[in-house]
Amino acid sequence: MISRPPRPRDRGIPEATVARLPVYLRALQALQERRTLTISSEALAAAAGVNSAKLRKDLSHLGSYGTRGVGYEVEYLVYQISRELGLTQDWSVAIVGIGNLGRALANYGGFGTRGFRIAALLDADPTMVGQSVAGLKVGHIDRLEEAVRDNGVSIGVIATPAGSAQHVANRFVEVGVASILNFAPVVLNVPEGVDVRKVDLSIELQILAFHAQRRADGDGREPADRTGLELT
Amino acid sequence: MISRPPRPRDRGIPEATVARLPVYLRALQALQERRTLTISSEALAAAAGVNSAKLRKDLSHLGSYGTRGVGYEVEYLVYQISRELGLTQDWSVAIVGIGNLGRALANYGGFGTRGFRIAALLDADPTMVGQSVAGLKVGHIDRLEEAVRDNGVSIGVIATPAGSAQHVANRFVEVGVASILNFAPVVLNVPEGVDVRKVDLSIELQILAFHAQRRADGDGREPADRTGLELT
DNA sequence: AGGTGTGAAAGTATTCACAGCG
DNA sequence: CGCTGTGAATACTTTCACACCT
Incomplete structure (x- = not known):
């Protein structure tokens, strides 16, 4: 259905990226069900809960599957990510x-x-x-x-x-x-x-407790997440 | 004035460290049940599935709770980690x-x-x-x-x-x-x-599949991945 | 001697910001 | 023009290796 990929991709995909690919895949599959054909990095990133620069960098490790000025073709990306994750086999x-x-x-x-x-x-x-x-x-x-x-x-x-x-x-x-x-x-x-x-x-609960406690301690201070700094 | 009297301890514990504290805590509690009184970073690290340098660096963020030439007092460390994680409250x-x-x-x-x-x-x-x-x-x-x-x-x-x-x-x-x-x-x-x-x-399964596939593909190359780690 | 605590180095990951393609 | 793809900058993590304390 989709023509053969150009060449065996670079296999050195960062671990952090691998961990996010399934999240992107799920978001894309949801889009596919809504018959969405293409999507921008900005929109897909929002659906996956990451920022768009990270998403683009992640996808760039798989290859150049987007179209500048347009975005990514949903179906094609689903296929590429599935293949990369090894989901084309059972x-x-x-x-x-x-x-x-x-x-x-x-x-x-x-x-x-x-x-x-x-x-x-x-x-x-x-x-x-x-x-x-x-x-x-x-x-x-x-x-x-x-x-x-x-x-x-x-x-x-x-x-x-x-x-x-x-x-x-x-x-x-x-x-x-x-x-x-x-x-x-x-x-x-x-x-x-x-x-x-x-x-x-x-373990997950304990990590939550740590942050909850910090929120309570410092109180009125750290909003659980550090605030962005300015520079430039 | 550069002095900072109020803060007893630096509260900026790295996220990666926080994620491992529960693992250390569990290992320590197991030791406690076996009536072990003190333990070296080397041994505790092995029990927790990390290397000792990482363990020492992690613990150093909580304070200086070890004794040089000896190791860490199990009960005391349990208490300190519990407190840091907020487990001393319900x-x-x-x-x-x-x-x-x-x-x-x-x-x-x-x-x-x-x-x-x-x-x-x-x-x-x-x-x-x-x-x-x-x-x-x-x-x-x-x-x-x-x-x-x-x-x-x-x-x-x-x-x-x-x-x-x-x-x-x-x-x-x-x-x-x-x-x-x-x-x-x-x-x-x-x-x-x-x-x-x-x-x-x-998602966890898909990450496993990725590595399994790589093992099969590249074969005789990449030694899969480090073991015993979680990722968040 | 024996093992912690830690600067400094090396390795990863994220974010910026923009050139350049469609 | 808009949006991708990506070098360069920044931030975070791990590892090394050894000074220093007990």
Whole structure:
């Protein structure tokens, strides 16, 4: 549908940029649903909650996909960002730990708006095993290796209690799962080459508390965010 | 006159440091449970998944709480970090959206290991209202203002579908809640001075996919990415 | 000796501001 | 003319390496 990209792009995309691409992608997909064809950096930046210079710089790392005087073609950008993020292929995901959180994840429809397929749900609790969650039968954790191999799982999600997380991580790593999303409140130890991302609810709360306290302390002073300085 | 007597300590702790303090705190609390009295920067750094230079620099922003040749006193550091993060006071939290995720959050025992109190659960679904979740009765979202005021809520958690998130955020802001933790996959628009943090499951997955793809593509090159880090 | 605290250097990220293309 | 793409300036973060304290 869209002609082949000119050349393998520069692969040195800054980490900070990578972290924002999904946000841009989501904003663009929303625009696409509203049949918007093109958009300026200014408008897209506003939708994504960043400033336009940052957005343009970010996109410039993917290539020159805009048109001066006009903006970006929504559909084309969606495609380019999706490709860059690896969403043009499907990733199989296994979720371990089917408590409230695991269930929430399994049921999270918008899981990537395509690109991700939840292939297996596993739990250690025998009363959990066999139950149907989000249209999938929960398997026993003992079958993790089997589940990973049979489904070509390449991303593992850990939603177990803290005490089991490292063990599950080890097993993921052993069967070759090199991308792990960890919701358990522990620091996982993994060998070089394995990519772990952590989502930690209480850490986020604590960061909020820090800023809230500062707001209260300094009171009438720092408005939570530093004010811009003048120069020039 | 250049002297500045009033300020006891520099309050300008770098954001990157703030984001790591909760991780250190958790590691220290684990040590405390094992009756460890003192710890070196090297060992604490390993437990927290960072390098020791970074840890020392981070802690140096709080003050000079270590002893040269010895290390840090665990209990004292726990106290200092807790105080810095504002955990020596209690923060009341309201959760809006009691689906699987909201329930998971409500039941998350380790919610801050003290410091946070879940004061109200709210939902728009009438069949949900009145149910008991994690020992609390779910209230109707219409009573948000009441719930916030009666319980002195200062942190709001949004676990609703994307479509309702902005509306809920507006109402939080209007009753004076200036700290929001958003799990809905949308960019919230809030006035200056309101602090929003976002946790987005599919964004995390997409970042993992990016690195996984790079690993597959470039192959034999980039060693994936550093592990054990989170990003905000 | 042993390990913290910290300037200085190196590496990243953000913002500015404007040349130049469509 | 408007808006992208980008060098240059600025700001922030991490890492190094060692003086200095216990």
